[in-house]
Amino acid sequence: MNAHPVPAADITVDGTGLLCVTLLLRLRKQIDAAPPGTVVHVVATDPAAPLDLPAWCHMTGHDYLGPVPGERPVYALRLSADARPTRPDAPWHIEPTN
Numbered sequence: 001m002n003a004h005p006v007p008a009a010d011i012t013v014d015g016t017g018l019l020c021v022t023l024l025l026r027l028r029k030q031i032d033a034a035p036p037g038t039v040v041h042v043v044a045t046d047p048a049a050p051l052d053l054p055a056w057c058h059m060t061g062h063d064y065l066g067p068v069p070g071e072r073p074v075y076a077l078r079l080s081a082d083a084r085p086t087r088p089d090a091p092w093h094i095e096p097t098n
Contacts, residue, residue: 006068006076009041010034016045016072020052021092028091036081039065041074049075056092060084 013030015023023044031040042053050067053075057064061083065076085095 006065007039007078009076010038012041012043014043015049016043018044018046020044020046020048023049024052024056024091025089028086028088031079032088034079036079036083038079040077040079041068042077043072043074045073049073053077059092059094060086 011030011034013023013027015026018026023042023046027040027042031038034040042049044053046052050073054064056062057077061080063078063080065078068074068076087093087095
């Protein structure tokens with residue numbers, strides 16, 4: 001359980017009814033131009049989301065803040081300044097460096 005309250009959302013990504021693959025595509029598109037420190041709440045009904053979202057944050061370098069208390073399944077993350085970019089068409093893959 002998170003000992004600190006989850007901050008309010010700067011951006012909310014509604015992934016209701018989406019599988020995590022599609023959810024990550026939507027998430028990446030919506031945070032693409034957001035500045036570091038932005039708090040994102042992700043509404044995710046896919047049963048894999050509680051595992052996939054923390055794993056994606058770990059892979060990219062964003063900070064996973066945990067579940068948001070409430071009626072809906074919502075998870076919070078904070079965008080990091082030094083996050084590794086992902087491919088626009090496959091946000092579960094890190095963008096190759098040249």
